[in-house]
Amino acid sequence: MPASAIAELLQTHENELLQEWTIAQRAAGIRADLIDEDTVIANSRELLKLLTVAAAAGIDDFESVQWSPIKGMLERLSRSQSRQGFTPSDTATFIFSLKEPLFSRIQQYSDDAAKDIWQINQLLDKLGLYTVECFMTGREAIIREQQESMLELSTPVVELWKGILAIPLIGSLDSNRTQIVMEALLEKIVQTESDIAIIDITGVPTVDTMVAQHLLKTVTAAKLMGAKCIISGIRPQIAATIVHLGVELGDVITKASLADAFQMALKELNVRLVTSATR
């Protein structure tokens, strides 16, 4: 059976194929909670039409241009389903369920059914695998987006007292995030006309040369704007590591805890807190 005959077969039997295919999808366990019947039919119809057009131009070479519309459709489908909570096998099952109805048509009309079925089988396997590939790419894109939104979430600069800012850093600092956090701090210093900024690194698991450099740059920039920085929360293992790395903190003021740093800041501003004698 030449490819054109297969295309013809797809076209003449479109309606029965569509019906049997959707039944097969249901039998394979469709996610009725995530997708409605109309969408299933619409997707199936679209794919069948694209398959007919592509097959008419030849089914040997999956890389040739006639297959790009079908790839485009599968790509959109896989991406949107991955966002909706489908598994890769849910999406691939959509393709694989077409095998049974299509094979039985070929069986009926082809002179060399074994050969044709083998060929179509390989094609549908490729389409199925392609959805899995797109699915993975979709997942990776989601993960990347989430990482980026985390960057924006985690930059709270808080005013502890008039003139005293604190920025509690938590989590891994890669260069993007460190940059954003440090710029946020400098902006807030200007905006609140603060004299002292406390950078607390209790929640930072690693301080490498890149993080150290960002910290030092921030301290210098703050100084130029007339504000003094205190770095607090350097844990013993971090202190030991910084020393071995060879990073020199120079005249940067460090304090063991955020509380100590705050106390020092209050003293600098000549604020004295007294416990009330009478309650």
Add this chain to the structure above:
Amino acid sequence: MGKREIFPLKQETDIVLIRQRVRQAAEAAKLGLVSQTKIVTAASEIARNALIYGGGGECMIEDTVRNGRNAVHLVITDQGKGIADIAKAMVDGYTSGNGLGLGLSGAKRLVDEFIIESDLGKGTRVELWKWR
């Protein structure tokens, strides 16, 4: 014990993952908290170099035994331009970019064994060991 994994090193976020996995390997090898932090920091330095100067590569992480002691073993490779003068690159404060120039020399001080090999035009391979 005896787990060996290879991680890609193509973008900044890969460094974050590598740090986490090195930390896990160091915990599995029962290294103390200071040693854990040192090997994680050394890995971070070498991985960032491989990414920035070497155009990316990969990182092998293994927890194993060395001379009867539990150990973490890392091999970070890239296929970048290589280092022309390793001795110069290892000098405190030397940078061809705008770093502090402490990554290589600092990493060497943080670990128990440090082996660096580099072929001009072919790439760089750094092996790090930290044991109990």
